[in-house]
Amino acid sequence: MFQSSVIKVNHNHISAARVYICRSVSAFIHRCKRCELCSVKTKTFAEICDISDDQLFSNITRNPHHSLNHLLPSVSAAAENYNLRPRKHNRHLPERTTRLFDANYIYRLLYSDIY
Numbered sequence: 705m706f707q708s709s710v711i712k713v714n715h716n717h718i719s720a721a722r723v724y725i726c727r728s729v730s731a732f733i734h735r736c737k738r739c740e741l742c743s744v745k746t747k748t749f750a751e752i753c754d755i756s757d758d759q760l761f762s763n764i765t766r767n768p769h770h771s772l773n774h775l776l777p778s779v780s781a782a783a784e785n786y787n788l789r790p791r792k793h794n795r796h797l798p799e800r801t802t803r804l805f806d807a808n809y810i811y812r813l814l815y816s817d818i819y
Contacts, residue, residue, distance in 0.1 A: 730749040733748065761793075764810075776814075777795050777814070779795060797814060800815075
C-alpha cells in the first residue's frame, strides 16, 4: 500500500514539474516573439515537441537497429497478410491497462494518430 502511494505521488510530482517546464518554455518563446527576438512564424513549444516526437518515433520504427526498436511491440498480423492503407506504424496495439501506460513514450506514440 505504501509503495503504490509513493509511486502515485512521484508520478504526480513529475507531471507537475513537466507542466511547469512546458509553460516556462512556452512563455519564453512568446516573449521572444513579442520583443521581436525571433520570427512571428516560430513554432510553439508544443508544436516543436510534437515534431521531434514524430521524427524520433519514425526513426525507431524504420530502423531495426535503433537502440529503442526492441521496445516496440511486434508487427501486427493484419499488416503482414493484407494490403492495408498506409498508417503511421504497422505494429500491434497492446491493451491499455493503467494510467501509467499513457506516460510511456513508445505506447503514447503508438496510440497517437491511429485513425
